[in-house]
Amino acid sequence: MSKSDKIKISMLLLLWVAVFSPIYPELVRDWLSHSDNSHAFIVPFIVLFFVWQKKGELQSTPIDSSAWGGAILAASLIVYVASYAGGTAFPARIAMVSSLFGLIWFCLGSGSIRILAFPIGFLLFMVPVPYSLMSLVSMPLQLMATRISANLIGYCSIPVYREGNMLNFVQTKLEVAEACSGIRSITALTMLALLFCYLSEDGWWRKVLLVGAAIPIALVANIVRVTGTGILAHFYGDRVARGFLHEFSGLVIFALGFALLFAVFSITSRKKTDDIR
Amino acid sequence: MISAKTFIISVVGMLVTVTIVALFAIRPKPVVVRTNLEYLPKEISGYAAMDDTFPESVYRELNADEHVYRHYRSGDGSQLDLYVGYYGTAKGGRTGHNPYACLPGAGWAIVDSGKVRIRQPSQSSDVEVNYVQARRDGVNTVMVHWYQTAGTTVMSTGIQQNIERFWGRLLHNRNDGAFVQVSTRVSDDQVANAGTKVRNFAGLVLQLLPEYWPVEK
Numbered sequence: 001m002s003k004s005d006k007i008k009i010s011m012l013l014l015l016w017v018a019v020f021s022p023i024y025p026e027l028v029r030d031w032l033s034h035s036d037n038s039h040a041f042i043v044p045f046i047v048l049f050f051v052w053q054k055k056g057e058l059q060s061t062p063i064d065s066s067a068w069g070g071a072i073l074a075a076s077l078i079v080y081v082a083s084y085a086g087g088t089a090f091p092a093r094i095a096m097v098s099s100l101f102g103l104i105w106f107c108l109g110s111g112s113i114r115i116l117a118f119p120i121g122f123l124l125f126m127v128p129v130p131y132s133l134m135s136l137v138s139m140p141l142q143l144m145a146t147r148i149s150a151n152l153i154g155y156c157s158i159p160v161y162r163e164g165n166m167l168n169f170v171q172t173k174l175e176v177a178e179a180c181s182g183i184r185s186i187t188a189l190t191m192l193a194l195l196f197c198y199l200s201e202d203g204w205w206r207k208v209l210l211v212g213a214a215i216p217i218a219l220v221a222n223i224v225r226v227t228g229t230g231i232l233a234h235f236y237g238d239r240v241a242r243g244f245l246h247e248f249s250g251l252v253i254f255a256l257g258f259a260l261l262f263a264v265f266s267i268t269s270r271k272k273t274d275d276i277r
Numbered sequence: 278m279i280s281a282k283t284f285i286i287s288v289v290g291m292l293v294t295v296t297i298v299a300l301f302a303i304r305p306k307p308v309v310v311r312t313n314l315e316y317l318p319k320e321i322s323g324y325a326a327m328d329d330t331f332p333e334s335v336y337r338e339l340n341a342d343e344h345v346y347r348h349y350r351s352g353d354g355s356q357l358d359l360y361v362g363y364y365g366t367a368k369g370g371r372t373g374h375n376p377y378a379c380l381p382g383a384g385w386a387i388v389d390s391g392k393v394r395i396r397q398p399s400q401s402s403d404v405e406v407n408y409v410q411a412r413r414d415g416v417n418t419v420m421v422h423w424y425q426t427a428g429t430t431v432m433s434t435g436i437q438q439n440i441e442r443f444w445g446r447l448l449h450n451r452n453d454g455a456f457v458q459v460s461t462r463v464s465d466d467q468v469a470n471a472g473t474k475v476r477n478f479a480g481l482v483l484q485l486l487p488e489y490w491p492v493e494k
Contacts, residue, residue, distance in 0.1 A: 008279045012287050019295045022302050065283045073287065077294040085301045087369065087446035088439065107279050107287060131373030132435055139378040163413075164384030 001059050009107065016103055020080070020096045026089060030128045036184050037128040039191060044126065046195070050119035061111040069105025069113065076102055093127040118198055125191050138181035141219070146176040149226040158234045167230050172238045174230060182222030189214040189257050196265045206268040213264045221257035225249055304450050307493035309365040312343040314455075317361075317489050321481050324349035324357060342368060343491060349478070356461060357478050363455040363491055370442050370454035375435065376409055376422055385411035385418060392433055393421060395476055397484040404431040406479065410468060419471040420460030421479045426453065428490035431483065453493055457482065 001009075031037045051058075076099035083092035101120045105113040142165055150162035161168040165176045193214040197207040229249060232240040240246070319326040326347040336344065341362040349357045364370050380387055389410040396403040406423040424438040425431050427445060432438045442452035459479045463471040 002278060005279050008284050012284070012291075015288060015291045015295075019291045019298070022298055063278055065280055070283075070286065074290060077290055081294055081297050081301075082447070084298050085447050086443035087366070087452050088443055103287060107283050132375075135373060135375075135378050139382060143381055162384075165382045166384065 001061075001063065005063060012103060012107060016100060019077075019099075020092075022084065023089065023092050023096065027093060027126070027128075030089075031126075034128065036134070036187065039188050040126045040128070043123060043191075047119045047122050050122070050198070051116065054115050054119075057115050058112060061115065062109070063107075064109025064111065065107065066105045066109055066113070069102050069107070069109075071102070073099055073102030073106050090127070090130050094124070097121075097123045097127065122194065122198075125187075134183065138183045141183060141222075142176055142181035145180060145182055145219075145223050145226050148223050149176070149230055152223070152227045153230045153234070156231060158231060160230065160234075167233075169230070169234045172233055174233050174238060176226055180222065180226055182219050185218035185222055185254060185257055186215055188254065189218045189261055192258065193261060193265075196261070200265070200269060202269060209268055210261070210265055214261060217257050217260045217264075221253045221260070224256070225253040307366045307451055307453075309342050309363075309367075309453070309491050310494045311492040312363065313489045313491050314343050314345050314361055314363055317345060317347075317359075317482075317485060319347070321349060321478070321485070324351050324478070326350075326359075339372060339374065340364075340368065341372065355474065357475060358458075358460045359478075359482060360458045360460075361455050361486075363453070365453045365491065365493055366446070366451050370426060370445075370452040371424065371435070371438055372456050374456075376407075376411075376420065376458070380409070380411045380418070383413075385413045387411045388417075393476060395421070395480045395483060397480050404483065405433045406431065407433050408472070408476075410472075415464070417463050417465060417468050417471070418460055419463060419468055419475055420458055421475050422456065422458040422460075425455045425457055425486060427451070428487040451493060453491065455486075457486070 031040045076095040080092050080095035080099065083089070083095060097120065100123070101113070101117070104116055104120065146162060146165050146167065150160050150167055153160045153167070159170055167174045167176065190211060193211045197210055200207070202210075229240055229246070240249075326349045329346045329348055331339075331344075331346060339362055342365045343361075343363040345359065345361040347359045349359060351357075362372055364372060377387065377390070387409060389408070391408050392405050393408040394403045395406055404423070406421045409418075409420050409422070411418045411420075423431050423433055424435070426438065426441045427449075430441055432441060438454060442454065446452040457479075459475050459482060461471050461475055
């Protein structure tokens with residue numbers, strides 16, 4: 001990549017950032033206002049790291065132009081304008097990512113987009129899923145977590161009566177709120193699993209296994225948290241489900257989920273080493 | 278090397294986009310200047326209303342510009358509950374909550390749901406709304422609910438509402454809307470009768486709402 005190419009691509013990227021600037025304030029507000037989206041803050045930095053890692057490869061990749069990239073760029077910009085004018089945030093945010101994909105493909109060609117497809121795709125983790133879509137998944141998960149936790153608490157000989165997402169104990173009651181659906185852990189662990197996949201040189205089936213494992217791990221970790229909170233609430237009251245203790249238990253359980261995911265990653269990688277031997 | 282043609286097309290495409298977006302961005306965003314819904318009649322066809330409130334946490338969660346939550350009682354003692362949650366353009370005109378998710382979350386089992394058509398007494402056409410029957414501890418909640426936008430447009434699904442919101446904002450710079458629910462609680466043997474009462478009352482509410490629709494400027 002020549003110096004003039006670097007200047008051109010820098011200018012185009014700056015312009016791309018400026019084009020989507022009207023949607024940033026609301027996007028950042030969504031990240032700040034809903035804890036399900038808080039992981040989004042680190043996504044751009046992870047992506048920059050990925051790109052920096054690939055800079056040598058990008059330098060030596062011949063520059064080409066792709067009409068397909070141009071078509072994606074044009075379609076994304078049209079969707080963005082329509083979405084912005086129509087007051088619908090989600091398509092505009094998706095268009096932000098897809099337009100970058102189109103721009104790189106159009107200007108740098110197929111070789112470069114092959115290298116950058118994953119980092120650019122990873123930017124989708126910045127896009128908050130609309131509440132109406134999220135609730136389709138989170139509500140059943142919330143109910144499932146409450147139901148299984150109620151059974152587990154019952155097996156511990158603790159009297160508990162479940163009513164929807166409410167766990168009623170003898171002296172207190174707990175609401176398994178939407179934030180306890182496990183969707184946040186699923187998103188965060190899926191993101192981590194994809195990171196592991198990208199950084200490892202394992203085969204496809206191991207990568208699929210790892211990403212697939214992130215969901216049950218997140219669900220199990222969440223059920224452990226709800227059950228544990230319920231048992232503690234029976235003995236110590238509902239203060240265990242509020243404030244520092246609740247936040248701390250969330251971190252502990254996330255660490256457990258991360259450890260389990262790392263264990264799967266290590267086992268599948270070791271299996272690969274054994275296979276080679 | 279990045280060709281001059283590719284570079285220029287990209288620059289022009291993005292400059293055109295940013296200009297159009299800027300033109301839309303400078304449109305003033307309407308604000309709710311009169312909520313009006315609180316003036317919905319408290320006497321409707323023999324039913325007399327009493328206002329009710331939710332806990333503060335519920336209002337925070339719903340985040341509407343205006344709530345109407347009333348219990349309408351008739352002379353024979355039957356009660357119908359009305360909830361209207363109005364969201365101005367600035368709040369995107371809609372709520373993310375819907376009974377299909379919220380009822381099970383509160384421990385209700387949905388035993389019947391579907392679409393029903395409701396005729397507004399003074400209109401020749403009828404509109405499609407959602408019907409839900411849910412059960413908990415031997416009590417049934419029978420309800421109809423729908424989304425309403427631009428005062429008069431009635432929709433039963435969130436997708437329809439999103440399309441309406443999109444066109445409303447694009448063409449008229451306005452996409453305010455409301456979630457409307459009429460419900461009652463009855464025992465098993467009264468479900469059929471309750472369904473009729475709820476539908477009839479919903480027809481009256483549908484007829485009244487455009488007159489009391491909030492004003493945005």
